[in-house]
Amino acid sequence: MTALSHAITQDSLTSGRLPKFATPVTAVAAAVVGFALAVLLAGGNLGTAVLIAYVIFLLSMEIAARVVEGPRQAADRRARHLIVGAFLLALLPLGSVVLEVLSKGMGRFDLGFFSQSMRNVVGEGGGAVHAIYGTLYVTGLATLISVPIGLLTAIYLAEYGVRNRLSKAITFFVDVMTGVPSIVAGLFAYALMSLIFGAGSKSGFSGSIALSVLMIPVVVRSSEELLRLVPNELREAAYALGVPKWLTIVKVVLPTAVSGLVSGVILAIARVIGETAPLLIAAGYTTSLNNNPFAGPMMTLPVFVFDCYAHPGTDVQAYLDRAWTGALTLIVIVMLLNLIGRLIARRFAPKTR
């Protein structure tokens, strides 16, 4: 007993560990050395400086941890630094893109942009209301088509047809569908509508079909994975109480997975809402507002942005301003959808943790 209490002394609990200030101090030191080296070797390039500093930091922490703490702890620290580094690295392009869009897009982010179309507007002025409504109609219809089909298929794959031949075929071909180039989806939708309704039918609905071809695989794959992750115990408990299989799925499995499912749906919407090529071919081009998704070409935001950028008139700046504001609007729409999605998920998920 006394031997044990002697062993668990203050020293043995804190010895063999790096002090708490080790990480920040090493980081600062590495930054200084890195910047100095960058100035000497690469003319003060910021990117090079950060890279050298990070490498020095990793190396010195690795050596210090190995010497003081041991290989397992060193591996743990290394993993932590790499993971945090990965996150910070991802913030770079994110920050750059968002800053670019914000700084260039705020110029026309005014009431006129959201209440006017481009009918009879040349050069300055005008707005994107026709494109915004077009995007909402087209994406909304696409979601209405894709989510039921995708979710039901995921339910089949995860619950009913596990490991049978049809499931294997569906999973395989859904993966193949993710590789369909977006422009081919547009061509397909245009050809389908031309077959049924005659040559040259461009409509919002045609665009929805093209987007559905792109959305369904994402919904299926992400939903299937999340449904598989619902613990079996929950299902077994429901079956034991005499609940039929379909009711178990609807009332137990789906609510448990709802936050992930909603995330998957939002991901799919974000994936297709910015697609230009298929909508240009299937939904067409117009400068006027069209409230009927089943007749006549319909303008959408990504096509609007591309068109303003690719075909400016002589007053180039006005078109570019509208293009950037259109891009900003798209991002805002998706972020709003994201928020709504998370609220829905929180509302319908079972209260577990």
Next chain:
Amino acid sequence: MTAKLTSTPTGAAAAPPRPGPDPKRPGEALFRGLATGAGILILVILALVAGFLLIQGSPALFADPAKLASQGYGEFVSWVLPYVWGTVWAALLALLLAVPIAIGIALFISHYAPRRLAQPLGYLIDLLAAVPSVVFGLWGSLVLAPAMLPLFTTLNTHLGFIPLFAGQVSGTGRTILTAAIVLATMVLPIITSLCREVFLQAPRLHEEAALALGATRWEMVKMAVLPFARPGIIAAVMLGLGRALGETMAVTMLLSGSRNLTFELLTSQNPNTIAAVIAQNFPEAFGLKTNQLIAAGLVLFLITLAVNSVARWIVSRRAQYSGAN
């Protein structure tokens, strides 16, 4: 009372429940039918897309080379080969860059970040998914390409003996390496989002057990989270690969594509991707040229099929964990 007690056991022994759909529960059959029907509908849609590609592309696939040379873009296989290489090479580079970083970010949000920050941080990365591909094309050519140019020049000057960095450096920076970086940025939120959801679902009991036994956080992740999440990670990577193979707009605007089949990363002569070739040439194409472009789309379809088969084969060699079983 006694009659009821004695009759129930005999009743149960006399009439065992028959297998098959229960007529008193039509909801079950209906729901199952709906789910199966949805699955079959997807196969039908895919068959329609494949059929469309075949029908529209076959005139170019079966035309004789002389006709293709005068009315189309030239003999099919030699025309499409550099683009096949470009598509695969760009997607491979993009995934090499994106997958480790995406898994790192997902782990960070699910296991390493402070709990209060986790959701807002996840939201922040989802912001990348909201950016339309046109904007990535613009950002890539306006911001990234000029920024990467000094790095390219340095790599070419000092490491030019490596075949990857050889050749005459592009004067604008719009190379396949830049395109791969932009593709990686586009694919990152998809992989991260799905991986994050999957990591969050890792069984708490296993995690707590590992930590209780004295595992470090990283060991806990290695033992309890990653094996559990493997199918989900593969699914996420497949989704990302699909996006990288099929991305049209950003590559069209950003890449200086040509018909060169090359490994070089820093020059103006980059192998173009199939999606970009279709997008660039479709507006002006007519007749046999249109057929040839759609045949190229069919080739891309087949590439995706091949890559998915290989991935499936690799995954199927180890058993999958599924909560539903």
Next chain:
Amino acid sequence: MSIKPIAVAALVTAAALAFTGCATNEAGSAGTGTTSGAQTLTGVGASSQKAAQEKWVADFQSKNSSITVNYSPDGSGAGRSAFIAGAAAFAGSDRPLKDEEMGAGKFAGCAADSNALNLPVYISPIAVIYNLEGVTDLALDPATVAGIFAGKITKWNDPAIVATNPGAKLPDTAITAVHRSDDSGTTNNFTDTLNKLAPDVWTEKASDTFPAAFGGEAANGTSGVVQAVTGGTGTIGYADASAAGKLGKASIVVNGKPLQPTAEAAAAILDHSKTVAGRDANDLAYSLDRTSEGVYPAVLVSYAIVCQTYKDPAVGALVKNYVGYLASADGQKAAADAAGSAPLSADLQAKVKTALDSVK
């Protein structure tokens, strides 16, 4: 699925769709095919004409608020295909229909015995744009231009360039020549110019696709080329002169005279060119003569392709009305202001008007 989310989703969708959009600048106008009495005219075609078409559509719709004109800049090939299939009432094309594409009864939107007419409506000079530090005026002869884009002249201080620019400080930088990655009428006219004026250097014939053998940097669309030239160092490219922005435009030296890509110099080309032989008197398909004295050679002429007789006389009337405006003096001036094109000469405007008068 549990009932509540579906109900919520259905309610939200219904609410959203019930609240249909309205645009404040469209009060009292037709929109796209919704109100009765509204007419829609569909045109598909070249993106080179897009900026001009935008102005024309805007002016036309302002004067005729019950008509909606949709010009879709899908490309010349797409335009011709749409016109042949009857999906578009008129096409915008960077080249006239070839002899084998013409013929009575080949066009679904035209009457069975009707041929098509090619009417020039848009002329634009193609400028050689460049971005080189410290050099503001550049003069190049056609052989040098051909050499640069063929990849034979690789440095800015090459003797051929120095010869035509004795006063300029040309650095020892590598030349990055930017061409169009997409098929385009601009490339067709540019390669035609180089082939006609410097055939020993530019051995390839005119084509929509820039010859792959000549290398160089590729960019998508006019704005892609302009952006690539602007963002790079020591870059040179070719694009519609009106899109060049602040970039320098090189003069092309023909027979000792440096020619700038101005609207006047470009419009002159049609006065020196002849129409294609063997066609209807009203078919104004030109075969451009780029070697005339004093005429800027690299010019793009874009056409509106219409039917001689339309199946639907209402459509025919709309087309006459609209294309008539395009080719009028007002229309051409409006396009020149908004899109930087070269207006048709009065002579040519009259010829187009005569041709349109014959359209039914």
